[in-house]
Amino acid sequence: MSTSEPVPAVRPARPDYLNASYGVRSWLLTSDHKRIAILYLITVTFFFAIGGVAAALVRLELLTPAGDVFQAETYNKIFTTHGIMMVFFFLIPAIPAVLGNFLVPLMIGAKDLAFPRINLLSWYLLVIGGLIALWALIHGGLDTGWTFYTPYSTVYSNGWVVVTAVGIFIAGFSSILTGLNFIVTLHTMRAPGMTWTRMPLFCWGMYATAIIQILGTPVIAITLLLVGAERLFHLGIFDPAQGGDPVLFQHLFWFYSHPAVYIMILPAMAVISELVTAFSRKPIFGYKFIAGSSIAIAALSFLVWGHHMFVSGQSVYAGLVFSILSFMVAIPSAIKVFNWTATLYKGSVSYQTPLLYALGFIGLFTFGGLTGLFLASLGLDIHVHDTYFIVAHFHYIMVGGTIMAYLGGMHYWWPKISGKLYPEYWSRVSAWVIFIGFNLTFFPQFIVGYLGMPRRYHQYPEEFQVLNVMSTAGASILGIGYLIPLVYFIWSMRYGKDAADNPWGATGLEWQTPSPPPTENFVETPVVSGRPYDYATGREEVALG
Amino acid sequence: MxxxxxxxxxxxxxxxxxxxxxxxxxxxxxxxxxxxxxxxxxxxxxxxxxxxxxxxxxxxxxxxSPKLTAMVVGSSLLFLAFLIFVTASDYLTRKWVPIYFR
Amino acid sequence: MASPTHAALAHDDAPPELRHHFPDLAKQREASSLGMWVFLVTEVLFFGGMFLAYAIYRETHRRAFEGASNLLDLKLGATNTIVLIVSSLTMALAVWASGRSRKNATVLFLVLTMLLGATFLGIKYVEYKQKFERHEVPGPHFVVPQDEETHQPLPRQSEMFFSLYFCMTGLHAIHMIIGLGLVSWLVVRARRGEFSERYNTPVDMVGLYWHFVDIIWIYLFPLLYLLGRHTL
Incomplete structure (x- = not known):
């Protein structure tokens, strides 16, 4: 690992947020955004592990064409557990609640988020919601898939729909409060001189994400509430027998759940913008376009939900409009990809681990995005709807995109978070293992889906077995790839070398304060005087004081 | 303020x-x-x-209140309008038959 | 925006209400106010989902909805509308009084607001009880009601109207109960003299919430109680 400044052999102990106080109480009652980020890190890692185990069981069942490991209903419960844990309790909170919580105040020179106690409350809500949902999924089971489509969820399913919905409802408040906190913080807590156009792109991404969390999440909350009321009190809001329309549920559900995809991917894009510029030693290409495209994606994301409903019975004309609007989302997404590659062009690129993840992200996200255009086309979607093609598509975005970026960001900011360096060799190994394992898992699914294998069944015709064996083998490699960073991150906390304040020689306020930062973040409130990512002039953008 | x-x-x-x-x-x-x-x-x-x-x-x-508050209120109404009118556009055109089915 | 020297100075004689990460009370108030408005945005979309369901079904089952709507008790609904408007006035006056350090007036207006809120819920209880007695509550015990005028049974979808009626007014009532809790918390703090010209943010914020819940009712009243009256 290259360091821009020598690390002193013995560093004098100085107070930081980790050693400021000790004991479980000091963590569970903390209002320090950095400690809350650590709490989130542990929590989402736990939920990721649960979702990962469920994924492993799904792949195990699909190793052979016959349904020989689980019964159909058990299989349905397992993929539902996988979906709900990963979507609501890992992907949505992962980057905003862990990296965003840690970095937003540091990046804008604030002492904390605007509402520190609400920040802690939102962590408790995620934990409580997650445990309720987990209990329901394991104890009672739920076989509706993470989408809760009516009338199956309201009338026919024997699963624990209501309890799971309550868990997601509670976790939804966690998401809303995090978004609210970010919006208010970014509006009111920026350091002197930190204008909107001097703000790091990570913060722009968090802002765009927060907008979606605020505007979208309440709608899923009311939708799940109505589903719960329908089950508990036999109301008929989505029941055709009483004149209700199950398609209305899908409208309400996807009004949130499509933008929720952008709650997952916008923070990932925000991380990549930071990584690409830091490791190509160049100012980012087209700062304003990247910032603006985040907001554009956030706004457009609310107008495309109908592309999930092309075969649901919605009107042909609505499908047409949704299809056109869905194509339009490609524009701001492509702007980002082109700007990242333009930033890399002729940069002095150093292939450190975070950049490996970032490059993986750019490739896989582009692939996932382009196959998204297939799915946005009305005609083609009817062919591949509810097949493994769509499964592969959204895993390229969610896993190849979001998780790649999350891991890249974790590596990039780990020296700041923990004050320690991770082992360079193993981190490169894990990056490659994950990349290879990922592609081996999901690329065959594009083919098998295009050939017509439907999703959400525990059996399949024998002609699909080769591709499914490849997929399961890839999933095993991917699983090992995820375990390696888990091991060496924990290892490095005790045995890792001490990190310098700015090990990457990067710009940005978070690198101007010690690693790990003191509880108050900055000894003195910083004053910002220049553009972000000022690598070209070779001087720091920020004067402390 | x-x-x-x-x-x-x-x-x-x-x-x-x-x-x-x-x-x-x-x-x-x-x-x-x-x-x-x-x-x-x-x-x-x-x-x-x-x-x-x-x-x-x-x-x-x-x-x-500051202009920002008005913007916050405005954005909530805008996205509420998206929710209601875009969904309504589906229901209002459900009975339209595409030309090639006539 | 606060200058850095201002930020450094602020904590020497910091007022007790100032949280450590804000440079001054004005900034803290700005953040609270923005936070509350953003929260109300989420509430708009929360109720928005049900308004959407109402709009769609009201268009598809117009006759059932108009007939069922005429079965609601307009007198009680209108009374409740007036009660809520008066409570909004007293809440606004409570904010006004707390910002002028008038402790007794603040307490008085807050208590009045609570009484009016409780009156609203009481009337709501009477209405709900009527619905139960007449088997107009959706679910297994629902009996399709007769039209007010023609005494023919209403279309089957009238049950949908009552489903939405109970969901919408029920959720609104839950918000009223939360509001009552918040106002009673304010009464305790106001009696202790915690609010003054310098700091009355909690009263101001709860006020915003209370008025917002009033606005929801302002829409619920015509949509639920009045939509079919012209057919009578």
Missing amino acids: SAHGKGHGGVGAYIGVFLTLMALTLLTVWAAYQHLGIWNTPVALGIATTKAALVALIFMHLKD
């Missing part, structure tokens, strides 16, 4: 708004019994929106 919650409106304005709200409530009940054809609902919603705007502008001090 240096006004510290004082000075907005004042008691006089509050009473004025209150009386207007009362009058509008009576008006909307009266209007509901009139045969206005398709206009019954628009009139009712128009009166409700006027009442809501009065509450927001005066009771909630939106009139004296």
Whole structure:
């Protein structure tokens, strides 16, 4: 690992947020955004592990064409557990609640988020919601898939729909409060001189994400509430027998759940913008376009939900409009990809681990995005709807995109978070293992889906077995790839070398304060005087004081 | 936001708004019994929106709030409109038959 | 925006209400106010989902909805509308009084607001009880009601109207109960003299919430109680 400044052999102990106080109480009652980020890190890692185990069981069942490991209903419960844990309790909170919580105040020179106690409350809500949902999924089971489509969820399913919905409802408040906190913080807590156009792109991404969390999440909350009321009190809001329309549920559900995809991917894009510029030693290409495209994606994301409903019975004309609007989302997404590659062009690129993840992200996200255009086309979607093609598509975005970026960001900011360096060799190994394992898992699914294998069944015709064996083998490699960073991150906390304040020689306020930062973040409130990512002039953008 | 919650409106304005709200409530009940054809609902919603705007502008001090607050309110209404009108566009065109099916 | 020297100075004689990460009370108030408005945005979309369901079904089952709507008790609904408007006035006056350090007036207006809120819920209880007695509550015990005028049974979808009626007014009532809790918390703090010209943010914020719940009712009243009256 290259360091821009020598690390002193013995560093004098100085107070930081980790050693400021000790004991479980000091963590569970903390209002320090950095400690809350650590709490989130542990929590989402736990939920990721649960979702990962469920994924492993799904792949195990699909190793052979016959349904020989689980019964159909058990299989349905397992993929539902996988979906709900990963979507609501890992992907949505992962980057905003862990990296965003840690970095937003540091990046804008604030002492904390605007509402520190609400920040802690939102962590408790995620934990409580997650445990309720987990209990329901394991104890009672739920076989509706993470989408809760009516009338199956309201009338026919024997699963624990209501309890799971309550868990997601509670976790939804966690998401809303995090978004609210970010919006208010970014509006009111920026350091002197930190204008909107001097703000790091990570913060722009968090802002765009927060907008979606605020505007979208309440709608899923009311939708799940109505589903719960329908089950508990036999109301008929989505029941055709009483004149209700199950398609209305899908409208309400996807009004949130499509933008929720952008709650997952916008923070990932925000991380990549930071990584690409830091490791190509160049100012980012087209700062304003990247910032603006985040907001554009956030706004457009609310107008495309109908592309999930092309075969649901919605009107042909609505499908047409949704299809056109869905194509339009490609524009701001492509702007980002082109700007990242333009930033890399002729940069002095150093292939450190975070950049490996970032490059993986750019490739896989582009692939996932382009196959998204297939799915946005009305005609083609009817062919591949509810097949493994769509499964592969959204895993390229969610896993190849979001998780790649999350891991890249974790590596990039780990020296700041923990004050320690991770082992360079193993981190490169894990990056490659994950990349290879990922592609081996999901690329065959594009083919098998295009050939017509439907999703959400525990059996399949024998002609699909080769591709499914490849997929399961890839999933095993991917699983090992995820375990390696888990091991060496924990290892490095005790045995890792001490990190310098700015090990990457990067710009940005978070690198101007010690690693790990003191509880108050900055000894003195910083004053910002220049553009972000000022690598070209070779001087720091920020004067402390 | 240096006004510290004082000075907005004042008691006089509050009473004025209150009386207007009362009058509008009576008006909307009266209007509901009139045969206005398709206009019954628009009139009712128009009166409700006027009442809501009065509450927001005066009771909630939106009139004296920073532009940002107005933007926040505006964005909530914009996205509510997206939700309602885009969904309605599906229901309103459900019965349209594509030309090649005719 | 606060200058850095201002930020450094602020904590020497910091007022007790100032949280450590804000430079001054004005900034803290700005953040609270923005936070509350953003929260109300989420509430708009929360109720928005049900308004959407109402709009769609009201268009598809117009006759059932108009007939069922006429079965609601307009007198009680209108009374409740007036009660809520008066409570909004008293809440606005409570904010006004707390911002002028008038402790007794603040307490008085807050208590009045609570009484009016409780009155609203009481009337709501009477209405709900009527619905139960007449088997107009959706679910297994629902009996399709008769039209007010023609005494013919209403279309089957009238049950949908009552489903939405109970969901919408029920959720609104839950918000009223939360509001009552918040106002009673304010009464305790106001009696202790915690609010003054310098700091009355909690009263201001709860006020915003209370007015917002009033606005929801302003829309619920014509949509639920008045939509079919012209057919009578």
